[in-house]
Amino acid sequence: MRRETLEDNLTQLRAMLDETGPLVASAFRDASEALLWDRPRLAEQVVSRDPVIDGHRDAIELLAVETMNIHQPMVTPLRSVITALRCAQQLERMGDLARHIAATVVRNGDRVVLAEQARPLFRDYGARVAAMGDKAVEVLRTHNVVLAAELRDDDDVVDALHRQVFELMFGPDWTAGVPAAVDAALLARFHERYADHCVHLADHVVYAVTGGTVDELPAL
Amino acid sequence: MRRETLEDNLTQLRAMLDETGPLVASAFRDASEALLWDRPRLAEQVVSRDPVIDGHRDAIELLAVETMNIHQPMVTPLRSVITALRCAQQLERMGDLARHIAATVVRNGDRVVLAEQARPLFRDYGARVAAMGDKAVEVLRTHNVVLAAELRDDDDVVDALHRQVFELMFGPDWTAGVPAAVDAALLARFHERYADHCVHLADHVVYAVTGGTVDELPAL
Numbered sequence: 280m281r282r283e284t285l286e287d288n289l290t291q292l293r294a295m296l297d298e299t300g301p302l303v304a305s306a307f308r309d310a311s312e313a314l315l316w317d318r319p320r321l322a323e324q325v326v327s328r329d330p331v332i333d334g335h336r337d338a339i340e341l342l343a344v345e346t347m348n349i350h351q352p353m354v355t356p357l358r359s360v361i362t363a364l365r366c367a368q369q370l371e372r373m374g375d376l377a378r379h380i381a382a383t384v385v386r387n388g389d390r391v392v393l394a395e396q397a398r399p400l401f402r403d404y405g406a407r408v409a410a411m412g413d414k415a416v417e418v419l420r421t422h423n424v425v426l427a428a429e430l431r432d433d434d435d436v437v438d439a440l441h442r443q444v445f446e447l448m449f450g451p452d453w454t455a456g457v458p459a460a461v462d463a464a465l466l467a468r469f470h471e472r473y474a475d476h477c478v479h480l481a482d483h484v485v486y487a488v489t490g491g492t493v494d495e496l497p498a499l
Numbered sequence: 500m501r502r503e504t505l506e507d508n509l510t511q512l513r514a515m516l517d518e519t520g521p522l523v524a525s526a527f528r529d530a531s532e533a534l535l536w537d538r539p540r541l542a543e544q545v546v547s548r549d550p551v552i553d554g555h556r557d558a559i560e561l562l563a564v565e566t567m568n569i570h571q572p573m574v575t576p577l578r579s580v581i582t583a584l585r586c587a588q589q590l591e592r593m594g595d596l597a598r599h600i601a602a603t604v605v606r607n608g609d610r611v612v613l614a615e616q617a618r619p620l621f622r623d624y625g626a627r628v629a630a631m632g633d634k635a636v637e638v639l640r641t642h643n644v645v646l647a648a649e650l651r652d653d654d655d656v657v658d659a660l661h662r663q664v665f666e667l668m669f670g671p672d673w674t675a676g677v678p679a680a681v682d683a684a685l686l687a688r689f690h691e692r693y694a695d696h697c698v699h700l701a702d703h704v705v706y707a708v709t710g711g712t713v714d715e716l717p718a719l
Contacts, residue, residue: 344581347567361564368588449678457680458669464681465688 285350292342292363296370299335300416303370306332306377307412307473311405313384314466315398317391325381332374339367362487366419369480373412376473383466394455397463400447401470404440407433408470408477415477422488427481437474441467505570512562512583516590519555520636523590526552526597527632527693531625533604534686535618537611545601552594559587582707586639589700593632596693603686614675617683620667621690624660627653628690628697635697642708647701657694661687 283291306325313322343364346352352360384392393401411433418427444467447453448460503511526545533542563584566572572580604612613621631653638647664687667673668680 340581344567344577347564348571348577351568351571357564357568361560445681448681453677457673457677460677461665461668461680461684464684468685468688 285346285352285356288342288346288350289356289359292339292346292360295335295339295342296363296366297420299332299339299367299370300419302328302332302335303373303377304409304412304416306374307380308409310377310380310384311409313381314393315402315405317384319384319388322381322384326378326385329374329378333371336367336371339363343367358487358490362483365483366480369476369483373473373476373480376469376476379469380466383462383469387462392462393466394459394463396453396455397444397447397459400440400444401463401466404437404444404467404470407437407440408474411437411474411477415480418481418484422484424485424488427485430478430481434474434478437471441471505566505572505576508562508566508570509576509579512559512566512580515555515559515562516583516586517640519552519559519587519590520639522548522552522555523593523597524629524632524636526594527600528629530597530600530604531629533601534613535622535625537604539604539608542601542604546598546605549594549598553591556587556591559583563587578707578710582703585703586700589696589703593693593696593700596689596696599689600686603682603689607682612682613686614679614683616673616675617664617667617679620660620664621683621686624657624664624687624690627657627660628694631657631694631697635700638701638704642704644705644708647705650698650701654694654698657691661691 306328309321310325312318313325343360346360347357350356411430414426414430414433417423418430444463448463453460526548529541530545532538533545563580566580567577570576631650634646634650634653637643638650664683668683673680
């Protein structure tokens with residue numbers, strides 16, 4: 280049995296991240312689907328699958344630490360290892376946010392979670408945030424820095440939708456009452472945080488590729 | 500100039516964590532104070548000090564990575580380094596939650612954030628969560644596993660308070676309206692998450708000290 284080289288470990292780290300990314304992106308899609316179409320069973324699945332994502336994070340962390348410990352990589356590969364660590368952390372938090380959305384649906388059982396008035400907004404909100412998740416996972420897989428830069432603009436759109444949810448709830452037309460408003464506020468926050476983490480995830484990748492930030496990239 | 504030993508680095512990591520812990524605990528105390536006594540200036544300070552906590556986390560992460568890379572520590576010291584990494588991460592998230600509370604106060608400017616009806620509950624809630632923060636920081640500093648176990652019970656009390664906030668808002672006596680309920684729900688969540696992270700922080704320390712979990716400790 281040959282000893283694993285630094286190159287082997289770096290390849291394995293990337294493979295593990297590539298495997299984790301889509302799990303997280305699907306968790307969000309399913310959570311959003313469960314919310315929009317009142318599917319508590321689907322929500323339960325998201326909740327019960329979250330420990331798998333946590334397990335991936337732990338495995339990546341362990342391998343990253345072993346890699347640093349055994350191979351003492353120099354600057355560039357070390358940056359890749361640190362990036363893997365940070366990306367695993369971001370993915371785990373994104374998974375948690377998908378779980379929070381799903382858990383809100385589960386907790387409400389057969390009661391409808393999302394007020395009728397809030398549905399059109401959340402359909403748009405959920406679709407855009409899910410697309411950001413897919414894009415962030417794509418950045419992770421392909422190291423495409425152009426897509427990474429796009430995520431900044433996507434996030435501005437999402438922030439605007441976030442404000443619209445609050446304007447709706449605080450406006451005179453909100454008739455769904457306090458509990459529905461509280462659920463919508465928490466759900467909106469989970470969406471917004473997930474989108475933020477998509478941006479952070481892509482930022483870590485850009486740092487690994489260029490050693491700089493998205494803002495330092497030359498204009499396209 | 501002598502080269503730093505593994506022992507030097509481990510000592511330095513602990514010192515850095517010991518310095519970060521109280522910053523985080525004070526951030527929460529100040530955020531809670533700002534919320535309960537309508538002090539937007541104090542809230543602004545919490546928000547503006549958060550990057551200092553983030554900077555501590557970055558510095559700890561860097562030193563932990565360097566330590567692993569240069570010294571290739573064996574199992575026990577390696578566990579300490581990994582624990583330092585994880586604790587730094589927890590502290591950073593706790594700092595963020597204090598910042599979220601403070602930012603809610605800042606965003607409301609001179610408008611009172613917390614509905615009069617919710618104040619008694621939040622006074623209790625804030626005090627208990629702040630005490631958990633102090634205790635978690637104490638666990639970090641002293642490696643006292645008995646205190647770590649106490650945090651589990653503290654967290655149960657806090658979870659009960661969390662439910663009370665929602666019962667109040669969803670009950671017939673809530674007259675403060677939707678915006679106040681939404682703010683209270685988000686604030687309650689930030690309190691609850693901070694308390695969770697106190698428990699996680701202590702868990703990491705227990706793992707470093709015993710290699711096991713709090714649940715595996717012999718009964719006292």
